[in-house]
Amino acid sequence: MQIQRKTLAEEVAERLIEGISNDEYAIGEKLPIEPELMKIYGVGRSSIREAIKILSIKGILNVQQGVGTFVVSKNAQESLATQIDKAKLEDVFEVRSILDAKIAGKAATHRTEEDLATMKMYLDLRNTLAAEKKPLECYEADVNFHVSIAKACGNSLLKEIFIVASKHILSSFENRHNNDTEPFKISQKIHTDLYLAIETQDSKKAEFIAQQIVDRVY
Structure with a gap:
């Protein structure tokens, strides 16, 4: 099989997980808004949105439309x-x-x-x-x-x-x-x-x- 390289979104997702694990983002806390996350991780809007989608699927983040994205768990659901x-x-x-x-x-x-x-x-x-x-x-x-x-x-x-x-x-x-x-x-x-x-x-x-x-x- 081909070697799969990580996308920018996957790298951002991993860094977000590290931040959540280190209590940089606490459970129940709302993540910074997209423009701030773009500055923090040095990537575009699409990479931020994809990273959030990845972590939402894993049960780590919860996106509430019109409200924000919240940390709900430190542990990913079974991959x-x-x-x-x-x-x-x-x-x-x-x-x-x-x-x-x-x-x-x-x-x-x-x-x-x-x-x-x-x-x-x-x-x-x-x-x-x-x-x-x-x-x-x-x-x-x-x-x-x-x-x-x-x-x-x-x-x-x-x-x-x-x-x-x-x-x-x-x-x-x-x-x-x-x-x-x-x-x-x-x-x-x-x-x-x-x-x-x-x-x-x-x-x-x-x-x-x-x-x-x-x-x-x-």
Whole structure:
């Protein structure tokens, strides 16, 4: 899998957690307003808002519209990754099957040229490794192709959920496909079609093809 670098929002979230742990921000206290937080952490408004969203999901902050953002806990709720680690594999597949089409459609709208280059790299690598019968490397290239689509979708929360779930999908490939790359050769065309739909920014077609891949209709 690719090495995931921390975003500015994630770094701000970590610094906020440190401040809360050190009682810089006490439980029940309201955080400074956005412009002040931007000055304190040296980042833009979007990074502050994303950091607050991350900590709200973890149960550390509570956002009250029109009032402010309050510290409600020092302890994060069980992380998404931990919850998925404990989940049954069929539940993980169900999450991915629900998300795939929506992510592909959004990626078609938001993708950049850099995103397309990354997708194409993994798409071609997937094909090459399948032909060379290198199963583990092929499975990883396939997962990274789909992760690169998630990264282009413009929704950081969808992206993170998909990335965590995909780690389990990769593990399942090793058991389910029994070191066979033939299914990946067969599905190369439909994956190429998905890439082309995203490249041409045809969101409806991208959603349709992504769902076909999930349902293995190819």
